[in-house]
Amino acid sequence: AILRRGKGAPDSDILRFGGLDIDLGNRGARIDGRRCTLTAHQFKLLEIMAQAPGRVLSRHYLMERSKGETLEAFDRSIDIHISRIRAEIESDPKHPRRLLTVRGAGYVFARAGDCPAWQTGALAGDCGCSGGAFICRYILPSSSAW
Secondary structure: OOOOOOOOOOHHHEEEEOOEEEEOOOOEEEEOOEEOOOOHHHHHHHHHHHOOOOOEEOHHHHHHHHHOOOOOOOOOHHHHHHHHHHHHHOOOOOOOOOEEEEOOOEEEEOOHHHOHHHHOOOOOOOOOOOOOOOOOOOOOOOOOOO
């Protein structure tokens, strides 16, 4: 029998955020056309966050969703994985624009492609649209408690 090969994953399986493409079907990511090198766990974390853009997700929530385990009190493994994901998808991992830390709350996958300042090369949130808050309205939904 001859095996038929599909023409690839449908576009609905690809999440696009500016130059970042996350292919859920093939479990891979590309930034500006360059393939990202992520472990299975790192990809799972990126997938979870990208499916909830603009929502702050706690370290505890990320651990439960990615591994099905509860987070130990001093477990910092999520932080290490986030820093490694940033190294792959951010142009400057020390000043992230996509995976942001919300101090004391967790991480947020920024919808920064919508932010006027981000489109001009400034850091997300520098557009002034937040009325002085530290995270702009393009990153967090307007219904957020921020």
